[in-house]
Amino acid sequence: MIYLNPAGLSPFRDEVQQAITRTLQTFRGLLFSESGIQHYRETLRQCRRTIADWLEASDDQCLAFMPNTTTACSLTLSRIPWQAGDRVVTTIHENSTILQEINELKSRGVEILSVNPETPTNLLPELEQIIQHQPIRAIVISHVSHLDGRIFPIELIQDLAQSHHILLIVDGAQAVGQIPVSFSHLRPDAYFFPGHKWCEGPMGTGVLITGKKDEHRGGPQRITENSPVYDQPDWTNMELGTHNIGLIAGLAKACDLKRQEGLKEPQLNAVRTQWKDRLRNLPGIRILEWDGPHAPGILSFICLNHPTEQRMNAIASDHDLSWKTFTHPSFPNHLAIRISWSTVTLTSELHAALSFLKQS
Numbered sequence: 345m346i347y348l349n350p351a352g353l354s355p356f357r358d359e360v361q362q363a364i365t366r367t368l369q370t371f372r373g374l375l376f377s378e379s380g381i382q383h384y385r386e387t388l389r390q391c392r393r394t395i396a397d398w399l400e401a402s403d404d405q406c407l408a409f410m411p412n413t414t415t416a417c418s419l420t421l422s423r424i425p426w427q428a429g430d431r432v433v434t435t436i437h438e439n440s441t442i443l444q445e446i447n448e449l450k451s452r453g454v455e456i457l458s459v460n461p462e463t464p465t466n467l468l469p470e471l472e473q474i475i476q477h478q479p480i481r482a483i484v485i486s487h488v489s490h491l492d493g494r495i496f497p498i499e500l501i502q503d504l505a506q507s508h509h510i511l512l513i514v515d516g517a518q519a520v521g522q523i524p525v526s527f528s529h530l531r532p533d534a535y536f537f538p539g540h541k542w543c544e545g546p547m548g549t550g551v552l553i554t555g556k557k558d559e560h561r562g563g564p565q566r567i568t569e570n571s572p573v574y575d576q577p578d579w580t581n582m583e584l585g586t587h588n589i590g591l592i593a594g595l596a597k598a599c600d601l602k603r604q605e606g607l608k609e610p611q612l613n614a615v616r617t618q619w620k621d622r623l624r625n626l627p628g629i630r631i632l633e634w635d636g637p638h639a640p641g642i643l644s645f646i647c648l649n650h651p652t653e654q655r656m657n658a659i660a661s662d663h664d665l666s667w668k669t670f671t672h673p674s675f676p677n678h679l680a681i682r683i684s685w686s687t688v689t690l691t692s693e694l695h696a697a698l699s700f701l702k703q704s
C-alpha cells in the first residue's frame with residue numbers, strides 16, 4: 345500500500361512501540377502496590393514534562409492526557425457553565441466529530457454561528473463584525489484545517505478573543521507535530537491534539553492544554569474554574585480515572601523524537617510543491633487553497649467532473665493507494681481528495697504516486 349494519509353493516522357516508530365512495551369512490562373509487575381502507584385505517577389509526571397518542554401509550555405501542570413481529540417473537546421465544552429442565549433463562533437473547517445460536540449450545545453440553548461473564511465485578511469474583520477453585533481461566549485476553531493491544511497492565524501484570533509473576554513478553544517489535531525506550535529506566546533483557554541496524527545504517537549492518546557490561571561481576570565470564568573477541585577493543578581480537573589501509562593509513554597517518546605529531529609518543514613514543503621505542480625497540469629482538477637499559509641504535509645483538491653472522479657478512484661484502487669476522499673462543505677457535489685505525507689512517508693512511494701497521476 346502507498347499510504348498518503350498521516351493526517352488521518354500516522355504509523356509510529358519502533359522506538360515508540362518499545363517505550364510502550366517497556367512501560368507496561370514494568371507496571372505489570374507492580375500494579376497498584378505502593379511502588380506501582382509511585383511508578384504510575386512518576387511516569388505521568390515525566391511524560392507531562394517531556395511534552396510540555398517540546399511545546400515550550402512553561403507550566404506542565406496545565407497539560408492533561410486524553411484518549412483522543414474529540415474527548416478533549418467534549419470535556420472542555422462540558423466544563424463551561426453555558427447559559428441559554430450564549431453564542432459560539434466556529435468555522436466550516438471543523439472536523440465532523442468536533443462539530444457534533446459543538447452542535448450538542450444547541451440543546452442547552454447555545455446558538456452556533458459558523459464562518460467560512462476565504463482569506464486570512466477577511467477572517468479577523470469577519471470575526472470582529474460578528475463580535476460587534478452580538479456578545480460571543482466562545483470561539484472554537486482549528487489551528488490547521490483538516491479540509492485543506494490552511495493555517496488559521498491563531499495568535500491574532502487569541503488577541504481578539506482575549507480583548508473581548510471570549511473563550512478561545514483550539515483544535516490542534518492537524519497542527520502539533522506538523523507545524524511549529526509553541527505555548528510561549530500561544531495560550532488559548534483550551535488547546536487539544538491527538539497522539540496518532542502528526543506527533544506519530546500511538547492511537548488512544550491525546551493532550552489538552554488549558555489556559556493560564558491568571559488570565560481573564562474580570563472576564564469570563566476560566567474553563568476549569570467551575571471544576572470540583574479548582575485549587576488543584578488543571579490536569580487533575582481534566583484527566584479522568586486511570587490512564588494507560590504505556591500509551592502515554594509512547595506518546596512522550598514520539599514527541600521527544602520530534603523535538604530531537606525537528607519537523608523537517610522544508611522537506612515536506614518541497615513535496616507539496618511537487619504535488620501542486622503535477623496536479624495543476626491535470627485537467628478536471630482544482631487545488632483547494634486560500635491565499636494564506638498552508639501546512640507543509642497536506643494538499644487537497646476537488647475533481648471537477650465525473651470522468652476525473654473516476655480516474656482518481658481508479659488510480660487509488662489499481663495501485664493500492666490510500667488517500668482521504670471526502671465531501672468538502674463548499675463543494676458538496678464534487679469528490680474531494682486530501683493527500684498528506686510526513687517525515688516517515690517513503691520518497692519512493694511519493695514518486696510512484698506522482699507517476700501514476702502523470703500516466704493518468
Ligand SMILES: Cc1ncc(COP(=O)(O)O)c(C=O)c1O
Nearest residue numbers: 412413414439490515517518538
Ligand atoms: C482537525 C481534527 N479534529 C479532530 C479530529 C478527530 O480526532 P480524534 O480521532 O483524535 O478524536 C480529526 C480527525 O481527523 C481532525 O482532523
